[in-house]
Amino acid sequence: MKKGEVKSMKIVFSPNIHTYIEKVEALLLKKEASNNLILGLLDYFKTTISRDVHFGYIEENGIVTDAFMQTPPNNWILADIDSPNQASASMLAANFYNKGIKVPGVLGPVEKVEAFVEEWTKRKRVTAAIHMHQLVYELRKVQVQIDGYGEMLPAAKADHDLVKRWLIHFGKEANEPMSEIKADQMATKYIENGSLYFWVVDGKPVSMANQSRKTKNGATINAVYTPDEFKRNGYATNVVAALSKKLLDEGFSFCSLYTDRENKTSNGIYKKIGYEVVGSSIVYHFENK
Incomplete structure (x- = not known):
């Protein structure tokens, strides 16, 4: 300069x-x-x-x-x-x-x-603490075959309590604690918007993902969560891949999402689906000394 x-x-x-x-x-x-x-x-x-x-x-x-x-x-x-x-x-x-x-x-x-x-x-007079290192991903084509065992279905009003409970657990896993009030409000919003989808196996929801923000040409996916008892079955891969494909089929040029850089499992899932890293981000919080 x-x-x-x-x-x-x-x-x-x-x-x-x-x-x-x-x-x-x-x-x-x-x-x-x-x-x-x-x-x-x-x-x-x-x-x-x-x-x-x-x-x-x-x-x-x-x-x-x-x-x-x-x-x-x-x-x-x-x-x-x-x-x-x-x-x-x-x-x-x-x-x-x-x-x-x-x-x-x-x-x-x-x-x-x-x-x-x-x-x-x-x-x-504040202290600065790193809250999270993040990666920003972009996908323009789904690269995996979506499992035929199960299907993606939108969350309904009857699912409100389940969505609320899963959002609270998602917040804990993502190091973004969520109050019951906020989870309740988000569950209502997601269901009313028709943006949240389950991966359903034998009539039972086993994983979820939400279509979040929209940009001029893209859509963002967030709130990807699978309860412990259903992990390691490919359910998160299926729901994210299916939702991503749905958004691309609807006319969006790309899908994007944020991940915790240190979470090897989620990063592995997204790369497998076809997401590529296009940026990085860091989050700092300040506290008074």
Whole structure:
């Protein structure tokens, strides 16, 4: 970076989602799968009114070069761009500190996030802890044969308590603890949206997966869970493969998902299905000293 280049950068907070989308969408779509979190949230908030969401971007000589957003009280999300600029992440942390903006945590591409964390912990009396190393996967063609023993079926209202219970266990396994209230709300939402599917064997649900966020060309899968008594039977492979194929058949160009980098089992399953790593992400949480 040339001396003085940082001075040409400007941090801008958008007054509304439509202005924000106009400014950042083209940039984010260059790495659409890797930016599925921001893009998916933008798709959701286009039709859901929320005054609490924070939208921001960085301009350099009038050109948008980076983006970030937050849905309080969740972590700030930093975009994944072709030419990551650590200086912009450091400047963003300094800007947040000077404005007294709350930062419970931050997630995004490793180098950018770590530059943000370094600057934030210099200024703020907090400790930074890595919550998770993540991989971002993309699939454009299902590579496995879906097992004929069993079928994928949508969860129904009668399945609410089962979905709620499985979501709580999923949260524990994913190191994302979920309260009963949140699990209850998510179960209701997933079932009403028709987005959650079971793999069913002999009339009994044995695994689940959910279609989550949508982007311009893709769909994200999450909440993949198989109870212990049904593991190691290929059920998660079947439900994820079947749901992925359904989404591709419906016209999505690709499917994407996040994984815990350290979870060899889930990473192995997704690679077997045909998912390929297209990005990485790291999540930091901050706590007051």
